[in-house]
Amino acid sequence: MGKRSGDDVTKRAQWAGAAGMRRNVEVKARLRERAAARGAAERRGGPGRALAHTDTFFRVPRGRLKLRRTPDGRGELIFYERPDTTGPKLSRFTITPTDDPDGLEAVLGQALGVLGVVRKERLLFLVGQTRVHLDSVEGLGDFLELEVVLTEEQSVEDGERVAHELMKELGVEEEDLISGAYLDLLLAKGESGL
Template identity: 40%
Template sequence: MPVNVEFKARVAGLADARHWLQSQHARFIGTDEQVDVYFRVPEGRLKLRIGNIERALIYYRREENAAIRQSDVWLYPLQDAQNLKQLLAACLGILGEVHKKREIYFIGQTKFHLDEVSGLGFFVEAEVIEDSATVDKQQMEQLAAYYRDSLHIAADQLVQASYLDLILAANDK
């Protein structure tokens, strides 16, 4: 099971982060139009990611109260997401959907997302990913903090809630 240490920040636009990633020779994977469909589960989050680049069933648990936080992630790659969406919707019910345009970059073991989320705006995410059995969480947190500082992310820009939680909160207003 991979472990992620990650942060998410609300930004005014994506150009500065994109420029920094390019200056670091980050590997650009592509731009993906994604829909994340969240299902009702008793614990953690279960989402179906439907995109042109990334298609997967993802279950995760994480601390929602830290600026840089650890996630335990199970990811199951898919070819056909639409039939699975119908099955899971019938079994579990849909909690909500997140629509986004995502640029995907990598520097080493760290995955960067430059996101434009419908109804929410622009965000930068960084996920330090470790697949090995021995995880040095402190080293992962230090790397995430380094990238946060390098991207000039201020503490008040950090977002602890998921995109779904932000959308649900906005809909409750």
């Protein structure tokens, strides 16, 4: 093979940067007082937006891979990696949209196998750089999720500080924190959502 030109190397570096994983600091907790958390989120972020999601998880050797379906017939394929620990934690993720979630689910199901399905109603609030989710998860109940979206310049510690401040405002206690994904909680109950 010949030498790569400077332009080829630059293009590859740009592509790698564009295709790189995004980062956020996440918190997931059981929600004790939905009305109080909603009031606090509305005071900080205005009215929430109602969303409905059906997430199909596939068997993968590392991280998690899910296909998110929305009522408009579209979907998003989401791969993410984060530790299964309580409290604020770094999550790295990649998302790609699809207009054919049925076809994509069929192919991925055949190739990888389906691990389970999570259905939820979500209220989304945008509070600064944080996505605040109030989730009602079928078979599990009510939860709060924070996603502090990090800029390239921000450290994980910066995101953790933001998360801890919002946890206080929203009434999240240490004993409310959970690790893992909603699917893990369903599987622990002996349910897969299929």
